Amino acid sequence: MIRLADPQATEAIGASLASVLAPGDVITLEGPLGAGKTSIARGLLAALGLEGEAPSPSFAIVQPYASPEVRVPVLHVDLYRIDDPREMDELGLDEARYDSALLIEWAERAGPQAWPDALRLRLEILPDGARGLTWAAPAAWEQRWRPT
Known part of the structure; x- marks a missing residue:
C-alpha cells in the first residue's frame, strides 16, 4: 500500500498514469465515496x-x-448508479475501448469478471484522513507502470 497524504498526491498518481496510457487500456478505480477516485x-x-x-x-x-x-481519447465512466451488471451492455464500453482508454470509477458494480486485463486501483480512507492506494496489475501493466 502507498500512503497518499493529500489530494495533490492522489492527483499525482493519475498524472503518472497519463504517460503510459494508450487507447484500449482500462483503469478501474474502486473505493468508498470520497476516497479520491475522481482526484x-x-x-x-x-x-x-x-x-x-x-x-x-x-x-x-x-x-x-x-x-x-486531450492527447489520448478517454472515456471517464462512473458506474455508481448502475444497479445491475447487465445494464453495462447499453453503455457500449467494450466497443469504445478500441479507440479510447477507459477510466472507470465504481468498476466493482460491473461484476468481478469485467475487464480482466484492467489495471485495478483501490483507494481507502485511512484513520488520519490520508488515502491508501493498493493496486493489481495484470501482466500487460507490470512493466509499464508502478506508483511511486
Whole structure:
C-alpha cells in the first residue's frame, strides 16, 4: 500500500498514469465515496492536456474526452448508479475501448469478471484522513507502470 497524504498526491498518481496510457487500456478505480477516485481521474486528464475542470460523470455515467482536448481519447465512466451488471451492455464500453482508454470509477458494480486485463486501483480512507492506494496489475501493466 502507498500512503497518499493529500489530494495533490492522489492527483499525482493519475498524472503518472497519463504517460503510459494508450487507447484500449482500462483503469478501474474502486473505493468508498470520497476516497479520491475522481482526484486520480482529474490528475490523469490534466496530464493528458485537459484544461479546466474534469467533473465526476456520476449523472452522465460516461464523459468522453477526445483530441484536441486531450492527447489520448478517454472515456471517464462512473458506474455508481448502475444497479445491475447487465445494464453495462447499453453503455457500449467494450466497443469504445478500441479507440479510447477507459477510466472507470465504481468498476466493482460491473461484476468481478469485467475487464480482466484492467489495471485495478483501490483507494481507502485511512484513520488520519490520508488515502491508501493498493493496486493489481495484470501482466500487460507490470512493466509499464508502478506508483511511486
